Amino acid sequence: xxxxxxxxxxxxxxxxxxxxxxxxxxxxxxxxxxxxxxxxxxxxxxxxxxxxxxxxxxxxxxxxxxxxxxxxxxxxxxxxxxxxxxxxxxxxxxxxxxxxxxxxxxxxxxxxxxxxxxxxxxxxxxxxxxxxxxxxxxxxxxxxxxxxxxxxxxxxxxxxxxxxxxxxxxxxxxxxxxxxxxxxxxxxxxxxxxxxxxxxxxxxxxxxxxxxxxxxxxxxxxxxxxxxxxxxxxxxxxxxxxxxxxxxxxxxxxxxxxxxxxxxxxxxxxxxxxxxxxxxxxxxxxxxxxxxxxxxxxxxxxxxxxxxxxxxxxxxxxxxxxxxxxxxxxxxxxxxxxxxxxxxxxxxxxxxxxxxxxxxx
Numbered sequence: 001x002x003x004x005x006x007x008x009x010x011x012x013x014x015x016x017x018x019x020x021x022x023x024x025x026x027x028x029x030x031x032x033x034x035x036x037x038x039x040x041x042x043x044x045x046x047x048x049x050x051x052x053x054x055x056x057x058x059x060x061x062x063x064x065x066x067x068x069x070x071x072x073x074x075x076x077x078x079x080x081x082x083x084x085x086x087x088x089x090x091x092x093x094x095x096x097x098x099x100x101x102x103x104x105x106x107x108x109x110x111x112x113x114x115x116x117x118x119x120x121x122x123x124x125x126x127x128x129x130x131x132x133x134x135x136x137x138x139x140x141x142x143x144x145x146x147x148x149x150x151x152x153x154x155x156x157x158x159x160x161x162x163x164x165x166x167x168x169x170x171x172x173x174x175x176x177x178x179x180x181x182x183x184x185x186x187x188x189x190x191x192x193x194x195x196x197x198x199x200x201x202x203x204x205x206x207x208x209x210x211x212x213x214x215x216x217x218x219x220x221x222x223x224x225x226x227x228x229x230x231x232x233x234x235x236x237x238x239x240x241x242x243x244x245x246x247x248x249x250x251x252x253x254x255x256x257x258x259x260x261x262x263x264x265x266x267x268x269x270x271x272x273x274x275x276x277x278x279x280x281x282x283x284x285x286x287x288x289x290x291x292x293x294x295x296x297x298x299x300x301x302x303x304x305x306x307x308x309x310x311x312x313x314x315x316x317x318x319x320x321x322x323x324x325x326x327x328x329x330x331x332x333x334x335x336x337x338x339x340x341x342x343x344x345x346x347x348x349x350x351x352x353x354x355x356x357x358x359x360x361x
Contacts (some may be wrong), residue, residue, distance in 0.1 A: 012122055019119070027322040028349055030340040033192075033299050035166070037269040037343065043262055050258045051251065060250040067253045070260040071228055075214070081204045082233040084240055085248050089191060089215045089227035090116050093158070096187065096211075096229075097124035098242045100155045108154035110140060112165060112330040114189065117158045129154060135332045138166040138293065138301075142174045146181050155184040161200065162192045165326055165338050167295030169198055179207045185235065187211045192297040194219045194270045194360035195277070204230055213236065218298060220266050221259055224252045273298050277341045283351055284339075290356050299340045301326075311333045315357025321350050 006014065022031065039047065043115060061067075068083045086092035097107060097120050107121040112128040121128040131148045134141050149157070151189035157178065162169045179186045186209055188200045193214055201212045217222065226248065229236065259266060281300055287290045291303040304312050309327035316323055324338040339350060 024322050025035050028346050030342050031322045031324040033340050034222050035195045047258050053252050054254045059246050064248050064253050067257045070257045074260040078204050081230050082236040084229040084236045086227040087247050088225040088291045092227050093120045095242050099239045106152050106154040109158040112333050114164050130315050140170040140174050148182050153183050157186045160189045162296040167297040168352045169296045185209050190214045195298050196296040226256050304335045312357045316353040319353035
């Protein structure tokens, strides 16, 4: 008897499409919110010297104690709060879902938002609840959110701060109300923390159900795939039980520790991106046919005229620049494109390609 995938694979998984990463060879890559700057040459040489002493024949430190120490010092983790490391934020979301998942348990987040909240909820067998943001400005609708929390009683609530893919920061007082009203854990996802001055990290401990999740990807270390979760030990000790052994490899541990001890260079790059974000926003806002949404992240969301997102996306790509087309991803993102902030040269190329694409009919 021959067994086919349809006989074994869950129907809800069969209905999914795998996470798609577009081919970018030969293009200026402004679609994935990466830091566009390489490390300075001197810093790279010192990093390579560090890697020469890395024991590739041994399993990594299972908890990454040295790396945790570097993170505590560099990021100002409050005393008494525990750290949990993940292979990117995605693995941390997955660990949280696995730790709480039971029949009928729910995961809630705001939409449009980070797609992995919904996908991982499905992977873990949880019911997903998406609460819509306001359609005009993507602001958090507090009354709608509180009503959903009261009705759905979610075990996990994820709030991206700033939000992806819209780039805006939600009202901090509204988030406080959500934390206080939530029966389960509230995870404030601060993946874009390098590009804003607002954070809930210093407030860990103010509420027993608050966790803060971050990644080092956006500060120039996307290739390392390292995320970290901070919060009360009572919670993270339990979540740690579903973490796979040795999930942070030796090269990531050594490289991230090195980078955090040389954070000044990364901060200089972040400051350059923040400056370019302001300049790029002003240039985009001056173009006819676009609506630009303010951003506290390293990308800018724009809305084109109705039906123009696809042709403009293709026109920009044909001129050598890859951005993200969000039209079709969510009803409130109709006609929207997301532009990562690059170097001055990359942003100039983007603006030139965008102007040419806007002029086409």
